[in-house]
Amino acid sequence: MSRNKECQCNQERRSLLVGAGKIAAGAALVSAGGFTMPQLAKAKAAAQQWPWPYVKLDPAKTAELAYEEWYRVFCGAAVISSVFSQLREKVGEPYTSFPVDAFVFLEGGQVGWGTVCGSNAGANMVANLIAGPRIAGAKEGHLMSEDALQWYSETALPVFVPKKPKVAGEIVKTTSQSPLCHVSVGKWMKASGKPIGSAERKDRCARVAASVAYNLVTMLNDWKDGKYVAKSTHAPVRDFGITGQFNCLECHGNGVPTPPLAAKK
């Protein structure tokens, strides 16, 4: 597939894994706003070259950090913070400069609108910031994002149990069959009988963020070791002729529309 072709979500691009060598981004650096010192230029360039330097992290420790951070910055930023706070200590730039807290808006599926679960959006950001975008020649960020969304949709969540839970007792697990906040939270609320403002729902979402962070770091560690293999089987544009989830019937019932398809040659 051409690097600058829009994603068609086909299987071809899964067939090879790109090595983890340094990949310069296509865009050249532009005006440095008055800063011209060599070290500063180096730090700037670092953020736009991929992959970002990565050292393997402990998934359980990362999950604990995400759980705690949820109560400060909520789902999306908690996942980002759980990984980047460790890499700031272990690596430094470009993690040090990255404005993690700005991503609080990922909460509630983007400012409460119930779209993509912030934990997924945060995980996708981390995977693509570290491994790099497909237009820079890397595939793994894109593939890990697909895997993260499918894993989230098919897993009874939350799987992670914090060492010091803020809400005692069992938390009901539900399988969302969707990467969307509204669907994930809605199914959990139905199964648990707990309202959105309850301590249990908040702790459930904190544990989901922790679970997503655990899964993300597991993939990144495998990638670092050169043994990451993409698992996702969902290719919506190829299979359905439109971007979307894998379970059309859940929203459309029996009346699934047929999208316009390209003429067969």
Next chain:
Amino acid sequence: MSRNKECQCNQERRSLLVGAGKIAAGAALVSAGGFTMPQLAKAKAAAQQWPWPYVKLDPAKTAELAYEEWYRVFCGAAVISSVFSQLREKVGEPYTSFPVDAFVFLEGGQVGWGTVCGSNAGANMVANLIAGPRIAGAKEGHLMSEDALQWYSETALPVFVPKKPKVAGEIVKTTSQSPLCHVSVGKWMKASGKPIGSAERKDRCARVAASVAYNLVTMLNDWKDGKYVAKSTHAPVRDFGITGQFNCLECHGNGVPTPPLAAKK
């Protein structure tokens, strides 16, 4: 509302507009990875203090840039690039270091899964990176994101017509009634009869990104002038007891579930 309380999407927080003074983020800077020079420290700190320096931009020029960038980095990164590429030239840091191209993954509602339209995700990122997150004491990033999502959902898109369109002729306009890629693209495909791989669909999405960038910069310019007033009326947690869109019936039909609600005192 407490700054560290999860968003409850109520109306209270719309009542006052915070001034555009410098707000230090809650998190202290951590290890700088070996870089200790004062100017470098200044650049790092800049990315984690809000608001980021902003100068007013021309909405039409920004939209043209987003349109062109769509063909390189696709919807989400195109919106971010259209704003940040200009601010790199006019301001410098922290825009210079920001890794715009990593956000290609926002395409197709996050790697093709049809969740939030990448143009919306990109616009929300820009608004919150510039104005800052609500946990740092700013409200406008959150409010502009709500406005962006509602505007996208209720507007017949695309509204922007590029000076040099890559596809000649009229592009059908559709109102998505949703911020989701799948719904937005699906309604347009149905109205136009064009498949997802068509040149017309691609140009429609490029023009949607341009339209979103135009609307975003219009809000940011008003905010810079101290005259931004939030317009969004959608408060899902308050009104429906769950994160979500405003039009429950479109997916649920007549069987809209009643979410568990907090006991009335």
